[in-house]
Amino acid sequence: MDIRRSKAGNVVVSEEVIEKMATVAATDVPGVAGVVAKKQSLKGFLKTQHIAKSVIVSLKENQLVIDIFIKVTTGIKVADVCLKVQEAVKESVQNMTGSVVSKVNVHVCEIELKSTSQEK
Numbered sequence: 001m002d003i004r005r006s007k008a009g010n011v012v013v014s015e016e017v018i019e020k021m022a023t024v025a026a027t028d029v030p031g032v033a034g035v036v037a038k039k040q041s042l043k044g045f046l047k048t049q050h051i052a053k054s055v056i057v058s059l060k061e062n063q064l065v066i067d068i069f070i071k072v073t074t075g076i077k078v079a080d081v082c083l084k085v086q087e088a089v090k091e092s093v094q095n096m097t098g099s100v101v102s103k104v105n106v107h108v109c110e111i112e113l114k115s116t117s118q119e120k
Contacts, residue, residue, distance in 0.1 A: 025092035031076035063102035
């Protein structure tokens with residue numbers, strides 16, 4: 001996905017590695033309960049892209065665009081958590097790969113409800 005060229009040779013960072021970097025950065029943010037797989041549309045399914053992903057990385061004009069689908073916990077300000085996820089993912093991926101991340105789109109897909117009953 002991301003290719004860096006130098007006199008010594010090429011360095012290629014795969015899309016899967018960037019996805020893992022983004023997942024780790026996002027799940028380290030307080031209020032994020034995890035990442036969730038995006039439900040695939042019929043159009044995507046017909047294009048044989050039927051693997052549901054929680055992070056989608058695309059390259060536009062030599063810059064990375066990252067879409068991440070998260071689950072948040074109750075009792076938090078969703079907008080604040082999303083902003084922190086954007087900052088954490090962008091900083092992490094840029095620092096580890098040296099690539100420019102132009103956008104991090106955060107999609108809140110689920111909310112983790114706290115259990116009200118206690119086991120005895």
